[in-house]
Amino acid sequence: MIQEYLRKQQVENNDYKPVFYDLKKAQDLQSFETLLKTRPHLRINDHIDSQLKELMKIRNPTKRLTAAEYEEKVQAHLAGVSPEKYGVWVYYPWSDHVVHLVNEAEFIELRTSRNQHKITAEEIAVLSKKKIGIVGLSVGQSIALTLVMERICGELRLADFDRLELTNMNRIRCGVHNIQLPKVVIAAREIAELDPFIKVSIYQDGMTEANMDDFFTNGGVLDIFVEECDGVDIKILSRIKAKALKIPVVMEMNDRGMIDIERFDLEPDRPLMHGLIPEVDIDTLKGLTDAEKLPIFSPMLALDKASSRMKFSLGEIGKTITTWPQLASSVVLGGALVADTCRRIALDQLKSSGRYYIDFEQLIV
Template sequence: MILQDNEELDFNYQALIIPADAQGAQREALGRLLEDETIEKIDQLDIQVSELIKIEHPARKFDEEELLDKMEAFFNEHPRDKYGNWVYFHWRRQLIRILAKEDFVNLRTSRNRYKIKDEEQQRLYTKKIGVIGLSVGQSVALSLAMERSFGELRIADFDTLELSNMNRIRTGLYSLGMKKVWVVAREIAEIDPFLKVTIYDEGITEGNIKDFFERDGGIDLLVEECDSLPIKIKSRLMAKSMGIPVVMDTSDRGMMDIERFDIESERPIFHGYLEKFGDEKELLDILADNYREMLLAILHFEQLSERLKYSMSEIGKTITTWPQLASSVIMGGAMGAHYARMILLGQDVPSNRFYVDLDAIN
């Protein structure tokens, strides 16, 4: 983020963006960073400008001399020492030179066209997405960030990264013991430091659920990927009351779950799989006595893969929790991001639960 007056930066997960033409305190801070020999400096601005020129002239094939002339003209108009931004990633001890924001965004999304139209891309920048749970949720969040499909992303998870998580969460050993929200927020900042990410590092609680859903006009879509059954139920009841669509993936048999509470205000949560337990507003009151039965009903036990069914019988015996594989989680993340984008753009996505089961495809 670009630091403004009286604004604090959370160095746990936010990168510091300093304009190359900064003045005053920002200029002094940039000078100190540039002089610090312990910080790696990466200045590939010329390559970025070269690519920017090419996308702005798609019908032309520049030879080397022509491209150099165009770059010289660019820097005559935008003096190199005053153009663009320096981005400091303190957790990497790296200071990286990038384009000015408008040029950066234009170039970074240039390969989205016309899979995402320009007017659709701009519309996505007005949207706020909430993600609860950062296993599959990490893959959804990173896919959304790479496509630049939001204006703000709110991510919630109370947990820290453990070694066993790394069979499905894409990060390095340097992240062990770190809060999962920091891991994801840092990765997004490394992709695009201009993206707004808001973290809830206690997960979703009674104290913050209202803020998560309602702050600054509220979220436009919820991606629910947490392991907590009470939070699954509570977050859906909140989403339903506010008319917010919900997307979920279970990373088994490619199951994708979509609930369009934005267009079906009376739709039962979880497609009605919990209706046999009574009024949905009272589900949390009876959850303790019906936990396993409710969980199996939500998962639609009969539709689970045989290996996951067996795995669930081994929980507490030979394994501590149900397994998830990177291949399934990454695929689920991609599908979640895909349908989130379609919903936010007003495309035809009905409430549904369906399977993209790779094992069943011959």
């Protein structure tokens, strides 16, 4: 009985792109009405009034508006457009939510209003045009979400071949209903729910030699490449590609707050990973176990400078644990470090290459 019932349930798909409806357009209005009729269980969030009031508030910072003044300004702003047709309605197929939002320009104005003046209006406009690619969606998920919340880019490209396991959830923020969904789909969905106007492209096979050129250049060359993958071959090959295209590379180690920056845009002759990549045949690096990767990773990632607990853990791979550990606190710190670094690179406020440590055990004693 239970098995028969379960077989009839809707199977999870990999949708990650929201659908937009502008009700001022006849075709969108008809499509939206069809959506409402055919999916009566939709959850509707229509709070356009609160968004418009907030818009009036941030545009009048020197005055505390009365309820009547808010209403007057909102009506003048609507300019005769009915509230239900103002802005856009955004449908999220994976959750059956529909949300009524102001238009893109006003959404960005509201979403970034509390960034000012730490990030100026001019800088916000510059950042909205930046394209950032991220490979590896463990630390990479935290990085992507922080970039989106701070709105450091207008486009993200995400690559990871892995699906979520319960063991991943010690550091990947998501619900248990996402188990066995691709990590890139989980991240892309959360990005769409944070900011549906940011363009997201996903690569569910991860980064490969076959799709690498597309990842770096399709729709415009990346402005920044964030590398957080476990594959030694892709770590090296992606840097070769980034160097050829003069794209800066940022990596976070997830231990001792180590962040690594390679400014191939400013130093086109800079050696890959500061000259720490050993002389190896790329083909021999494919399919290595985590234990087999360690001798190659060690100089590249400065594992001799890792925390004492990380060093001990690395020696336990294949004995008491199956792979290297990662903590949620370190992953969240990595998101902050990389996002801050990407913002300063994108705004031409940071020009250096190198490795830097934000080690809490050293700083807070």
